[in-house]
Every structure is written in structure tokens, then in C-alpha cells.
Amino acid sequence: MISGQVDLKSSGSRADGASMRMKLSSVLALAAALLLAACNSSNVKFSIVSGSENTVLEPIVQEFCAKQGATCTISYQGSLDIGLGLQKPEGLDQDAVWPASSVWVDLFDSGRKVRNLTSIAQMPVILGVRKSKAAELGWIGKQVYMKDILAAVKDGKMKFLMTSATQSNSGASAYLAMLSGALGGKQVIEPGDLDNPSVHDTVSALLQGVERSSGSSGWLADLYVDSARKGTLYDAMWNYEATLKETNDKLKQMGDERLYAVYPADGVAVGDSPLGFIDHGRGADVEKFFTDLLAYLQTDAVRKRIGDTGRRLPLGGAAIQATAEPDWNFDPGKLVTSIRMPEPAVIRTALNLYQEALRKPSLTALCFDFSGSMENEGEKQLQEAAQFLFTPEKSSEVLVQWTPSDHIFVLPFDSTVRDIFDATGDPGGQNQLLGDVAQQRAGGGTDMYACASQALRKILATPDLSKYLPAIVIMTDGRTDGSAEPFLAEWRQAPVPVPVFGITFGDADKSQLDSLAKATSARVFDGGGDLAGAFRAARGYN
Amino acid sequence: MALSRRAFGLGLLGAAAAGTGGYLTLKDRPEFRGYLGNRVHLFGFIGGEKQAFLADPDVVGALGGYGLELDARVAGSVEMVREPALLTQKPQFLWPSSSIMVDLARKSGVSIRNDQVVLNSPIVVYTWGPVVEGLKRSGLVSVAAKGGYNQLDLKALLDAILAGKNWSDLGISELYGRARIVSTDPNRSNSGFMFAGLVLSLMSGDVATQELLAQHGEAAKAIFRSMGLKSSSSGKLFDQYIAGGLGAEPMVVGYENQLVEWALADPARWQRVQAGAGAKPEILYPRPTVYSAHPLIVIDPAVDQLLEALTSPKLQELAWSKHGFRGPLGTVAGDADAIAGVRPAEIEAVLPMPSADVMLSLLSQMEV
Numbered sequence: 001m002i003s004g005q006v007d008l009k010s011s012g013s014r015a016d017g018a019s020m021r022m023k024l025s026s027v028l029a030l031a032a033a034l035l036l037a038a039c040n041s042s043n044v045k046f047s048i049v050s051g052s053e054n055t056v057l058e059p060i061v062q063e064f065c066a067k068q069g070a071t072c073t074i075s076y077q078g079s080l081d082i083g084l085g086l087q088k089p090e091g092l093d094q095d096a097v098w099p100a101s102s103v104w105v106d107l108f109d110s111g112r113k114v115r116n117l118t119s120i121a122q123m124p125v126i127l128g129v130r131k132s133k134a135a136e137l138g139w140i141g142k143q144v145y146m147k148d149i150l151a152a153v154k155d156g157k158m159k160f161l162m163t164s165a166t167q168s169n170s171g172a173s174a175y176l177a178m179l180s181g182a183l184g185g186k187q188v189i190e191p192g193d194l195d196n197p198s199v200h201d202t203v204s205a206l207l208q209g210v211e212r213s214s215g216s217s218g219w220l221a222d223l224y225v226d227s228a229r230k231g232t233l234y235d236a237m238w239n240y241e242a243t244l245k246e247t248n249d250k251l252k253q254m255g256d257e258r259l260y261a262v263y264p265a266d267g268v269a270v271g272d273s274p275l276g277f278i279d280h281g282r283g284a285d286v287e288k289f290f291t292d293l294l295a296y297l298q299t300d301a302v303r304k305r306i307g308d309t310g311r312r313l314p315l316g317g318a319a320i321q322a323t324a325e326p327d328w329n330f331d332p333g334k335l336v337t338s339i340r341m342p343e344p345a346v347i348r349t350a351l352n353l354y355q356e357a358l359r360k361p362s363l364t365a366l367c368f369d370f371s372g373s374m375e376n377e378g379e380k381q382l383q384e385a386a387q388f389l390f391t392p393e394k395s396s397e398v399l400v401q402w403t404p405s406d407h408i409f410v411l412p413f414d415s416t417v418r419d420i421f422d423a424t425g426d427p428g429g430q431n432q433l434l435g436d437v438a439q440q441r442a443g444g445g446t447d448m449y450a451c452a453s454q455a456l457r458k459i460l461a462t463p464d465l466s467k468y469l470p471a472i473v474i475m476t477d478g479r480t481d482g483s484a485e486p487f488l489a490e491w492r493q494a495p496v497p498v499p500v501f502g503i504t505f506g507d508a509d510k511s512q513l514d515s516l517a518k519a520t521s522a523r524v525f526d527g528g529g530d531l532a533g534a535f536r537a538a539r540g541y542n
Numbered sequence: 543m544a545l546s547r548r549a550f551g552l553g554l555l556g557a558a559a560a561g562t563g564g565y566l567t568l569k570d571r572p573e574f575r576g577y578l579g580n581r582v583h584l585f586g587f588i589g590g591e592k593q594a595f596l597a598d599p600d601v602v603g604a605l606g607g608y609g610l611e612l613d614a615r616v617a618g619s620v621e622m623v624r625e626p627a628l629l630t631q632k633p634q635f636l637w638p639s640s641s642i643m644v645d646l647a648r649k650s651g652v653s654i655r656n657d658q659v660v661l662n663s664p665i666v667v668y669t670w671g672p673v674v675e676g677l678k679r680s681g682l683v684s685v686a687a688k689g690g691y692n693q694l695d696l697k698a699l700l701d702a703i704l705a706g707k708n709w710s711d712l713g714i715s716e717l718y719g720r721a722r723i724v725s726t727d728p729n730r731s732n733s734g735f736m737f738a739g740l741v742l743s744l745m746s747g748d749v750a751t752q753e754l755l756a757q758h759g760e761a762a763k764a765i766f767r768s769m770g771l772k773s774s775s776s777g778k779l780f781d782q783y784i785a786g787g788l789g790a791e792p793m794v795v796g797y798e799n800q801l802v803e804w805a806l807a808d809p810a811r812w813q814r815v816q817a818g819a820g821a822k823p824e825i826l827y828p829r830p831t832v833y834s835a836h837p838l839i840v841i842d843p844a845v846d847q848l849l850e851a852l853t854s855p856k857l858q859e860l861a862w863s864k865h866g867f868r869g870p871l872g873t874v875a876g877d878a879d880a881i882a883g884v885r886p887a888e889i890e891a892v893l894p895m896p897s898a899d900v901m902l903s904l905l906s907q908m909e910v
Contacts, residue, residue, distance in 0.1 A: 102782075106771060117778075119785035187703070187720040188770035265718055270790050272782070314785035315815055315823070333820075337718040338790040341771040 044070040044289045049085070050098035051169060052076045052218030053123065053240055054273070056309050064296045070289055078215050078540065079169035079271075080351075081533075083108035084398065095278060096290060100169035100217070100240075100271040107344045116290070117276035120297055121242075121311035124270045124336045125173035128244040128259030129236040131328065133158060140329075143265040146181025150202060153209035160209050160236035161224060165354045166399040167215040167540040173269030174238040175354055176347075178206045180339045181266045188340040194349050204358045211235070212499075212521075213360075213469060215540025221247045223521055228256045232497070240271065241332065245310030248328055261329040267339040273311070307332075351399060361405040362425075362542045363468035365455030368437060369476035369505075371414040371446035378477050378506035379442040381527065385475060385503070386437040388532055390430040398532055400539040402430060407468065409458050410436060413451040414444030415481065420458060447482035448474050452500055452516070453490055459498055471542035472500045474516075475527065478509040488519055501538050503527040581606075582844055585613040586635035587622040589732060590777050592661075592836065594803055595865045604860065608851040618775070619732040623647035623839075634842035639732040641835045645898040654839055660852045661836040661867040663797040664889055665736050667694055667723065667828060668780070670788040670821040676714030683826060689886035696828035697744045699723065700765055709792070717792055723765075725795035726779050727772040729905055732834060733779075734772065737795045739895045740832045741765050742904055750896040755903055766908055776800070788821040797834055801825055802866030830891035833872055 046065065058074050065072035075094070077085070083104035085092040091113050099105065100123065105114050127149065134140055137152050152158040163171035179189055182202035186193070193199060211234060214220045221243050224234055228251060237259065239247070248258040275297070277290045296302055300320070307313050307321040312332045324331035341347070366389075368382055388394050395401040402408065402425030410421040410433050421436040423429030455472045462468065491498070499522035502513035506528065513524045523541065525534040588596065595601060596614050605612065619638035622628055623646045636647060637660075644657045674692060677683035682695050682702075702712060702721055709717035726734035739750070742762040746754035766772075773779040780800045783791040801823060805812040815822060838849050851857060853870065861867040862874050874887050895901065 103771065106773075119781065122785065122787070122790070187706075187722045187768040190767060267719055270786065272785055272790075315787060315820070335716060335821075336789045338786070340722060340724075340769070343770055343772075347771075 044068070044285055045073075046070050046096070046286065046289055046293075047073040047075070047094040048096045048098055048275075049075050049077055049082055049092060049094040051079045051082070051100040051273075052216040053100055053170070053243055053271075054098055055218050056242075056246060057306065060297075060302060060305055061293070064293055068289065068292070076216070076218070078163075078167040079104045080167050080172065080399075081215075081536070086111075086113060092278060093280075095280065095282070095286060096275060096293075097278065098273070098275045100273060101173070101269075102272050102274045103341050103347070104169065105274070105276065107347060113278050114276040115279060116294070117274045118294055119272040119274050119314055121273045121306055121313060122270050123240040123242055123273055123311060124263065124268045124338070125170045125177070125238060126241050126244065126268055126336075127160065127174075127236055127238055127262040127264065128247070129158070129262055130233055130257055131260045132257060133235050134260035134262065139262060140260065144262045145266050146178060146206075146264050149209075149262075149264065150181075150206050154205055158209060158235045159211040160238060161212045161214075161220050161234055162210050162238040163217050163220050164213050164215055164540040165359070166351050167536070168217055169271055170217040170220075170239055170243075171213070172351070173271065175203070175207075176341070176350065177264060177266075177268050177339055178203050179350060181264065182206075189342040189346055189350065191343075191346055191349070194346070194353055200353075200358060207354075207358055207360050208467070210360045210469060213541055215537050217243055219523070224259075225250045225254075227521060229254060233257065241312075241330070242310035245322070245325075245330055248325075248330070258328045261331075263329075263334065263336050265337070267337045269341070270336065270338040352396075355396075355399050355401060356403050360469045361403065361407065361467065362539075363407045363459055363462055363465070363470040364542055365409040365411060365459055365470075365472045367448060367451035367455055367472065367474040367476070368410065368412045368440065369414075369446060369448065369451075369474070370412045370418070370440045370442050370444075372443050373446060373477055373479050374506065375442040381505045381531065382475060383438065385505075385527060385531055385535070386434055388535060390434040390437075392427055392430065394532075395535075398536045400536050402426075404429075407462065408433060409455060411451050411455055411458075412437065412440045413447070415447050415450070417451050417454045420454065422458075446476070446480045448476055448480040448512075448516075449482040449484055449487045453487050456487070456490060456494065456498055460494055460496075465496065469542055470496065470498045471522070472498055473503060473538055473542070474500065474513065475503045475505060476508070476513065477506040478502075478504055478511070478513050480512055484512070484516055484519070487516075491520060497521065499541065501525070501541060503534050503538055581609050581611055582847065583611045583613065584634050584842070584845060584848060585631075586615075586633040586637060586841075586845075587617040587628060588614045588637040589619045589622075589639040589836070590616045590775060591639060591663075591797055591799070592637060592867075594807075595861060595867065598860065598864060600860055600864065601857065604854075604856050605848075605851055608847060610848055610851060612848075618730060619643050620646070620730070620735070623652065624650050635845040635848065636839040636841070637836060638839070639834050639836055640736060640895070641837050642895060642898045642901060644837050644839060647839055649898075652839070652841065654841065655843065656840040656846070656849065657837045658840075658849055658853070659835040659837045659870045660849070661861055662833050662869065662872045663799045663836070663867055664827065664831045664833050664872070664892070665733060665740060666796060666798045666831070667696075667793055667826040668783050668796050668801060669793045669824050669826055671824055672716045672788065672821055673714055673792055674824045674826065676709070676712060676716075677826075678713075680711075680713035682712060686827075686886065686890065688890065689888065691886045691889075692824065692826050693829040693890075694826040696740070696831075700741060700744060700761075703768060704761060704764055716788070720768075722768060723793040723795065724769045724779070724791065725766075725772065726776055727774055728766065729909055730774045731776055731779075733776040733795055733797055735901070735905070736832050736834050736895065738762065738766065738904055738908070739901055740828065740830075740893065742900075743893055743896060744830075749894055750900050750904075752900055752903065755896075755900055759904065759907060762904070763908060780804070784823070798825065798827075798868075799866030803864075806864060806866075827886070827889060830893040831889065832893050832895055836867070 079099035082099045087108040165171040165175035182199045251258050304320045310322050321332045404426040406425030412418045423433050459470045500520040501522045502524035517524050525537045527534040623643045686693050725737040728734040728738040742750040745758040745761040780796050783794045
């Protein structure tokens with residue numbers, strides 16, 4: 001068996017599809033395969049698409065794969081993206097899904113592609129508040145209700161990080177808990193409730209508290225830790241109880257202040273972290289591998305390890321859950337009242353309402369690279385991007401549509417910024433921007449930093465800036481002249497940190513964009529392959 | 543497995559044949575017919591709650607004794623009697639989870655040779671220790687004089703839910719917010735379907751009719767609206783109950799046999815739950831409740847043998863002692879340890895379901 005484990009690496013690299021670079025490695029791989037077959041191992045290739053909160057569990061899964069002689073690939077997506085993938089007629093390519101909550105499977109898997117969906121852990125979505133802030137608000141050791149959180153936001157005493165409700169389960173959970181709270185403790189949100197103006201007012205006031213958003217709970221937690229490392233401590237973050245534990249473990253190591261766990265007493269949404277099988281007809285051994293993986297994850301020893309990450313375990317798990325840490329109010333044994341999930345139609349309406357009316361408006365400056373290197377293919381992709389972005393029928397399909405309260409700048413650039421177009425997110429404004437972009441032709445040099453500077457100035461000059469979630473998005477092939485430093489000097493002087501996202505096109509060189517994104521706590525997405533996907537991802541952060 | 547059992551059967555046959563008249567004796571005993579080698583393969587659809595029962599090696603063995611081998615595929619009770627895609631596969635039998643399905647099958651043009659209720663499982667409410675304690679304090683739960691099981695005044699609970707009462711009003715201080723109960727989607731799954739019939743009858747004050755539906759349907763529908771997202775299958779809802787615990791799933795509707803089967807499936811786990819400090823799962827028997835009957839619908843004459851086998855004392859005993867299913871009249875076959883709380887030998891106050899046409903009207907009104 002030991003040889004099986006060691007040799008697995010070479011068999012894995014072969015499976016990665018790298019064409020035979022070295023004869024030696026393929027010989028090794030063959031030897032490994034034979035050895036594994038001799039050990040009765042499966043040699044199965046198995047892929048899982050999972051919510052980012054499960055990154056911490058990947059080693060546990062990979063250990064099992066290694067023991068089985070299987071090659072496992074785990075990719076990460078927002079739970080709503082996993083749902084949208086299931087909804088497509090062709091479904092998902094992976095063999096298994098592991099979203100944060102079975103709600104998204106119930107909602108989107110109309111073709112019943114997912115089988116044997118089984119909860120691995122329970123994960124309440126709660127509010128972590130910097131401990132001194134929690135003390136200032138008088139929340140230590142107290143029952144905190146959604147109305148208390150609302151009051152803190154309205155009084156300007158607290159802002160928070162929260163993932164996009166239309167992309168990530170933790171954001172959707174926090175949002176649905178806000179809606180439930182605003183309804184004053186009804187059993188469940190019913191269709192007519194979402195037309196109630198006072199509910200709109202309450203929830204949009206709560207969402208004004210959003211300081212940064214993202215499409216992924218894991219990334220949001222990393223943002224909190226990275227920012228703390230750079231000296232910026234955000235007030236609070238909505239995330240999974242277990243993810244807050246992970247975050248606090250890191251903050252403790254860094255000697256930084258930890259987040260105090262606030263379990264809103266009027267109810268939270270609890271993700272059940274289910275693992276389910278998608279049968280692609282790839283044979284009985286693939287299905288058996290899944291069943292075995294599920295059984296392995298339910299053994300006592302593995303449950304103990306899952307519990308150690310701060311996750312709650314289904315019935316009978318109390319004894320092996322992580323120990324409570326009273327200094328930040330963490331207690332996986334604490335009973336949390338969970339809100340009842342509404343009917344699918346109500347959830348859909350609620351998500352549209354979030355995107356179109358209640359979320360904090362975006363203030364987005366889009367830098368379009370029309371330099372010479374974008375000629376032909378790059379230019380074509382750029383025009384397609386504009387078509388997608390500014391055609392509401394297309395963008396609303398994946399819940400990234402603009403709303404009239406959004407404010408958009410479009411800056412076509414080469415070695416200088418050619419023009420600045422400015423519109424609100426209503427259909428007329430979008431149409432106008434679409435026309436403006438359509439007239440651009442590629443040519444000239446490139447300086448994306450010049451565009452970033454102009455974009456930053458436009459954003460900072462916007463009245464009522466605090467009402468918006470600002471971001472700069474640079475769409476480019478990445479080859480640029482100029483240098484980052486003058487822009488970054490300006491950026492550091494700005495009263496609010498404006499993240500600079502990148503979407504790459506053509507044969508992109510990502511290195512300069514990457515360092516810009518990193519310096520401004522943002523991300524780079526690949527627009528060359530799945531354009532809608534890249535925009536959906538980027539918009540989740542804005 | 544099958545091979546060794548066959549070998550065993552042949553051995554038995556050999557031994558029997560050694561004695562004079564042994565063969566004839568065997569031939570007259572239907573439970574040994576299978577050992578004579580004439581196995582019959584039967585294909586049909588079953589409700590998912592009976593899957594574990596039919597997959598049980600003891601059950602497979604006992605059916606094998608009758609010379610029967612089943613290809614039983616899982617389908618929803620409603621769809622197996624109505625869905626052309628399933629009926630055109632020419633099933634030899636159907637085994638749904640409610641007697642009304644026999645009427646529905648007939649309406650779909652299934653030529654029914656015979657039908658008989660083989661198993662029964664009352665609709666129960668699954669909850670947790672602290673809820674039972676609280677409901678005892680507020681008088682909604684009482685201990686049955688005969689049998690000592692916990693019975694729930696379901697009408698009073700439904701009235702409290704409709705009145706928007708909080709858990710604390712019902713004596714449960716552990717839970718915040720409004721009291722609620724959740725079942726599966728009545729349009730997809732049988733336990734929710736049965737519960738809908740029960741709720742409608744309770745709201746009507748009598749077994750519901752079309753007139754009573756017109757008067758009291760709104761109240762029944764309001765109960766289901768307050769549930770929000772409803773699961774498509776009884777098995778899924780039960781799993782959510784177990785995984786979610788007191789905070790997430792304080793009260794769900796299910797079949798009596800589900801917790802029994804769950805406990806018997808892993809006795810060590812069950813011991814751990816009982817010994818643990820956390821809230822423990824509990825069964826409440828609504829008073830009155832309805833029985834989910836499991837009628838075997840015989841289409842092909844070859845299935846007569848299956849009906850005989852399933853109603854035999856041996857299989858009835860396995861159904862009760864290992865899977866928690868009751869017999870045709872709701873009675874229990876043989877003894878069983880009181881697992882998962884009290885399993886009364888007899889349940890008082892059982893209501894018949896409203897007729898098929900009333901249920902179909904109610905369902906169509908609840909379709910979203």
C-alpha cells in the first residue's frame with residue numbers, strides 16, 4: 001500500500017494530460033498503474049465542484065483519493081454558480097457537487113441530475129465583529145437581533161464584508177436572514193412579503209453596510225486576513241461560523257484582534273454542506289468510489305477532523321465537535337435558530353430583488369484596452385464583452401444585471417485615455433455605452449496605468465461616494481507600458497480603497513495585472529474562455 | 543451470496559430427497575419452492591421508503607425461498623400510478639405508499655388483477671426532546687393511557703401555527719420565533735400527501751369532502767404555505783431532520799418506520815445518540831393520525847406469489863422487527879425491542895383519508 005501512495009504522484013501527473021514530456025515519467029506512471037492495480041486500487045478519475053469554504057477539507061478528501069489510487073480534481077465555485085451549472089441542459093461535467101447548501105440543488109437541479117445528496121456538516125452563517133467594535137456596540141455576551149445590526153449600520157458605527165447574495169451561499173444566507181428579520185419573525189418569507197416597501201427600506205439600509213463584496217466566502221475571509229496584515233482592520237464580516245474560526249486562528253497567529261461571533265437571535269440560515277453524485281454513466285467503479293468517499297467522510301475519525309475545523313456535525317457529533325472558544329463567543333454546540341428557507345419561486349424573486357433594487361449600488365469604471373495589440377481577436381472579444389455587459393437580457397440571465405442606481409464609466413484607452421463615457425445603469429444608459437464602445441477600433445500604444453488613474457479620479461469625484469461599492473475593472477491583454485507606481489501612490493492617498501480588477505483577453509500576460517490586483521485587494525479573471533463566467537465572477541466583487 | 547444460497551438449497555433438496563416423500567413435502571411448502579430451482583423474476587415500481595426493506599439480505603433470502611427475484615425500481619407513489627413513461631415499461635406490479643394510489647392507477651387505465659395492503663406505517667411527527675417536554679407543559683402532548691407513547695394534539699398545534707404563536711407560547715423556551723411544522727411536498731411525495739389529507743380533515747372537523755374542502759381548504763393551504771421550501775421525498779426530509787437537529791428542523795412529518803430503520807441500521811450510532819448530551823430525536827403520534835398503507839397492486843398473475851410471500855408471517859415479522867413496518871391492519875408481527883422511543887402495539891384514533899377526488903382537488907389547489 002505504501003508504494004501505492006508514493007507512486008500516486010506520477011500517475012497523477014500523467015492524468016493531468018501533460019503530453020509525454022519525459023519517457024521516464026510515463027514509464028513510472030505505467031509502473032504505478034500496474035502496482036495500483038495489483039493493490040486492488042481503483043484508478044478512478046473523479047472530479048468534484050465545491051464551494052470555496054471546503055478548501056480546508058480538500059486534504060482530507062485527497063488523502064482518501066490517494067489511498068484508493070484515484071485521481072481527484074476539486075474545483076471551487078460559488079454555490080449559486082454550481083446551481084446555475086446544474087440548471088443548464090448539459091449540466092455540470094464533474095462527478096460530484098459539494099455546494100454549501102442543498103437549497104441550491106433543490107432550486108436549480110430541475111433535471112434531478114444529482115443523486116444521494118448527503119449532508120457532511122452544518123454551517124450557520126453568522127456575523128463576526130471585531131471584538132473591540134462588538135464591545136463598543138455593547139454586544140459582548142448579549143442577544144443581538146437583526147434590528148441591532150441595522151441600528152449600528154444606520155448610525156454609521158459598523159460596516160461589514162459580505163459575499164454577493166446572487167453568487168455565494170453565505171451572502172444569500174445573510175441576505176435571506178435580513179429579509180426574515182425585517183418581516184418581524186414570520187415563519188417564512190411568502191411571495192407578497194417582497195412587495196412590502198418597509199421590508200425594502202430595512203434591507204437596503206442593512207446592505208448599505210457592505211464595505212466589500214465578493215463572489216466567494218473563502219476569498220472574503222482571505223481579504224479580511226490580508227487587509228489586517230496590511231494594517232486595515234474591517235469592522236465585521238458575514239461568513240460561516242467555521243470560516244470565522246479559520247480566520248480567527250490566523251488573526252491570532254498574527255497577533256491581531258479577533259472577530260467576535262454574533263449569532264443573530266432572530267435566526268440565521270444554516271448551510272448543510274451536502275455532497276452529491278452526478279451520474280455521467282462512467283461506470284460502476286466511479287459510483288462506487290463516490291459511495292466509498294461518502295462512507296469515509298462519515299467515519300468517526302474523519303468526522304472528528306471535520307469537526308476540528310469548526311464545522312457542526314449531524315446528530316451524534318456533539319462529542320467530537322471543536323471545543324468552544326468563549327473569548328470570541330464561538331460555540332459549535334450552541335443551539336442556533338435557523339430561518340426557514342422560502343419556496344423556490346420566492347428565493348428567485350428575492351435574488352432578483354437583491355440584484356435590481358436592494359444591493360448597494362455599484363460605481364464601476366471599466367477600462368477597455370483598444371491598443372494595437374488587441375487588434376482582431378482581442379478587439380472582437382472586447383466588443384462581445386460590451387455586448388454581454390450592456391444587454392440586460394444577457395446579463396440578467398446570470399444575475400449580474402445593472403440597475404438604474406448603478407453608475408458606470410467607460411474608458412477606452414491606448415497609450416492615453418481616449419474618452420470617458422458616463423451613464424447610469426438604466427437600459428437607456430447601457431445602450432448608449434454599448435454604442436460608444438462599438439465605435440472604438442484597436443490601434444496605438446498601451447498604458448493601462450494611465451487609464452486606472454483617470455478611472456480612480458472619476459470615482460473619487462463622484463458625489464455621495466459612500467453610497468456606492470466602487471471598483472475599477474481593466475479589460476486588457478495585459479501588455480502595457482508605463483509603470484504602476486505613480487498610480488499606486490495616488491491610490492494610497494485616496495480616502496477609500498478602490499479595488500482594481502482585471503479581465504484578460506487574447507493571449508494575455510497576467511503578471512502586471514496580477515500585481516495591480518494584489519496591491520489593491522482585488523482579483524484577475526480570465527475572459528478568454530468563458531466570458532460570461534468571468535464577468536459574473538468580477539461583478540460578484542462589485 | 544445468491545450462489546451459496548442456491549448451493550445451500552440444493553443441499554437441502556438433496557437431504558430431503560433422501561427421505562421418502564421429501565420432495566412432495568417441499569413442493570407443498572411455498573416458502574421452499576425456490577429451492578427447487580424455478581425462480582421467477584418480477585419487475586415493478588416501489589416507493590423509496592421500502593427500498594431498504596427489499597434490499598435487506600434476509601428479505602431477499604426469504605423471497606428467494608418463494609422462488610422470487612425482484613427488480614424493484616424506486617419511483618414516487620404518485621408518478622408510478624400516473625406517469626406514462628413508467629407505465630409503458632410494463633411493470634408487473636406497483637407498490638405505492640397509499641391506498642388512494644390504487645384508485646389513481648385504475649383511472650390511468652392500469653388493469654389491476656388484485657390489490658392488497660401489505661404493510662402499514664402511521665404518519666408521525668419527528669421532533670426533539672426539548673420540544674416534547676415543552677409541549678407536555680403546554681398540554682399539546684400527552685402520554686397515551688394504553689401503550690405509554692407520546693401523542694400530539696395535532697389540531698391544537700395547527701391552530702397555534704395559524705395563530706402565529708411563538709415556540710415560547712407553546713412552552714419551548716429553547717427555540718426563538720414562530721412555531722412551525724414541515725412536511726414533504728404533497729404534490730410529489732406521499733408523506734406530504736397523507737399529511738395534507740390529515741390537515742384538511744382536522745381543519746374540517748371530519749373526514750374531508752368536497753364541501754368541507756371549499757370551506758376549510760384555505761386554512762389547510764395556509765399551513766403548507768408556512769412551510770416554505772418543501773422537500774421532494776420523505777427520505778430526504780428525514781435526512782434533513784437528522785442532520786439539521788433541533789435548531790434547523792424542530793418538527794417534521796414522516797413515517798413511523800423511518801426512525802426505527804435509522805436506529806437499526808447502525809445500533810452503535812443510536813447508542814451514542816442516546817448517551818450523548820444533545821437533544822434526542824423523538825416520535826410524536828398525532829391524535830388522530832392517518833395510516834400510510836402500502837398496497838401491492840398485482841398486474842401480472844406471476845405476482846400472486848409475491849403477495850403470498852409478503853403477507854407470510856416470516857416477512858411480516860422481518861418488516862416489523864428490522865424495518866418498523868406494521869402489518870395490513872396496523873398490527874405488529876411479533877415482538878420488537880422498543881427502539882427509538884415507544885412503538886405502541888396499537889395506535890388509537892386513526893382517521894381514514896379523504897377520497898381520491900377530494901385529494902386531487904386539494905393537490906391541484908396547492909400546486910405552485
